[in-house]
Amino acid sequence: MQKKIEIVRTLIDAFPFIRMFRDQIVVIKYGGAAQTDPLLKEKFARDIAFLYLLGLKPVIVHGGGKKINTILDRLGIETSFHEGQRVTTRENMEVVEMVLSGTINKEITSLLNHHGVKAIGISGKDANFIKAHPKDAKRFGFTGTITHIERKIVLDLIEEGFIPVIAPIASGNEPGDPGYNINADLAASKIAVAIGARKILFLTDTPGVLDKEKNLLSTLSEDEVNALKADGTIQGGMIPKVDACLEAIDGGVEKAHIIDGRIEHSILLELFTSEGIGTVIKKEKQ
Numbered sequence: 001m002q003k004k005i006e007i008v009r010t011l012i013d014a015f016p017f018i019r020m021f022r023d024q025i026v027v028i029k030y031g032g033a034a035q036t037d038p039l040l041k042e043k044f045a046r047d048i049a050f051l052y053l054l055g056l057k058p059v060i061v062h063g064g065g066k067k068i069n070t071i072l073d074r075l076g077i078e079t080s081f082h083e084g085q086r087v088t089t090r091e092n093m094e095v096v097e098m099v100l101s102g103t104i105n106k107e108i109t110s111l112l113n114h115h116g117v118k119a120i121g122i123s124g125k126d127a128n129f130i131k132a133h134p135k136d137a138k139r140f141g142f143t144g145t146i147t148h149i150e151r152k153i154v155l156d157l158i159e160e161g162f163i164p165v166i167a168p169i170a171s172g173n174e175p176g177d178p179g180y181n182i183n184a185d186l187a188a189s190k191i192a193v194a195i196g197a198r199k200i201l202f203l204t205d206t207p208g209v210l211d212k213e214k215n216l217l218s219t220l221s222e223d224e225v226n227a228l229k230a231d232g233t234i235q236g237g238m239i240p241k242v243d244a245c246l247e248a249i250d251g252g253v254e255k256a257h258i259i260d261g262r263i264e265h266s267i268l269l270e271l272f273t274s275e276g277i278g279t280v281i282k283k284e285k286q
Contacts, residue, residue: 014272021271022055024198025158027253029188029244030108031063032205034261044203045111047267048163052117057158060119060165061191063184064104071095085135088142088181096181097123100167109165120157123167125179129153130187132170132180144170144180146187149194158195166191185244193251200248201270202241203261208279209234209242220281222246245281256281 028048034040051058065086072079072095080087088096105121112119124130132144157164168187170180185202192200209217209225212233220228225242228234234242238258245256259266259278270276 013274017272018054021198023057025057025059025192025195026051026271027059027061027188027192027195027197027200028267029061029063029185029200029202030261031065031184032203032261034203034266035062035064035104036066037262040261040264041107041111043264044261044267045108045115047265048112049115049117050268051271052163058163059154059158059191059195059197060108060163061168061184061188062100062104062108062165063168064100067104068096068099071099082139085140085143085183086181087140090142090178093142093178093181097169097179101125101169105165105167112163112165117163118161119163119165121165121167122153122157124170124182124187127153128171130168130170130182130191131173132182133173134180142178142180144172144182146170146182146190149190151194151196154191154195183240185240186247189244189248189251189253189256192248192253196252197248198254199257199271200245200253200255201257201259201267202244203266204241204258205260205262206238206258207260207277208258209238209281217279218276220279221284222249222281223284225281242281249281249283254282 034044048058077091079092101123109119109121129150130146131148132146135143135145154164168182168184170182172179188200207216211217241258248256257270257278257280259270266277270278
């Protein structure tokens with residue numbers, strides 16, 4: 001009986017947050033171990049279905065770097081990185097699109113549909129809803145920078161009761177362009193701003209933003225993030241993630257969260273508990 005009472009207390013504690021976020025758009029960048037571990041994949045799908053059934057409007061943007069590397073290795077196709085981003089050759093681009101728009105996108109969509117929600121998988125090429133130009137053709141090939149997002153495409157899907165699952169492949173401007181590979185973190189932030197999301201969450205393989213003693217920094221303002229970048233506390237692979245967070249909040253998203261996707265139900269713990277489990281970044285310190 002005591003265990004049942006504790007469950008009810010947990011639900012009651014979550015109620016204010018559920019009421020606060022009901023009918024709100026939440027963008028979730030899905031990647032890391034949460035996207036590769038079978039148990040975590042299943043729990044992620046259940047958590048997203050739970051959000052949907054509570055009345056939230058989740059939008060999923062996913063990466064797939066590890067799977068892309070595996071397929072490229074299997075095919076004997078070389079790949080390289082520059083400044084943390086993939087150099088996408090025309091040959092690479094075929095595999096990138098196959099893996100992101102095909103294998104990974106449809107796996108996520110299928111898992112969500114299995115749990116009783118309406119998910120639909122799309123890429124930025126569908127209806128040309130994401131357009132891009134080369135980030136730097138000489139250095140990065142077909143790795144792109146987003147120039148336009150047709151927000152109505154995503155908003156119409158949400159209005160029809162779908163959960164959009166978005167592969168970060170963009171259309172080019174010329175007929176015959178193979179498209180552009182977009183960094184999934186940056187794609188998620190651009191999409192969140194375009195569709196007026198209230199929150200954006202980045203699932204990672206770290207607890208969040210850490211100080212120099214490796215302690216979790218639970219709340220950061222934009223100024224504090226910039227100071228931590230300047231003194232070298234934030235470095236390496238965390239830099240593009242916090243940059244994506246800053247871009248989102250500069251564009252009107254209320255809060256951006258970096259959370260540990262290796263923890264079961266991390267999304268629910270971050271959204272529906274007072275303490276959360278990761279780092280929340282907001283425009284100004286409160």
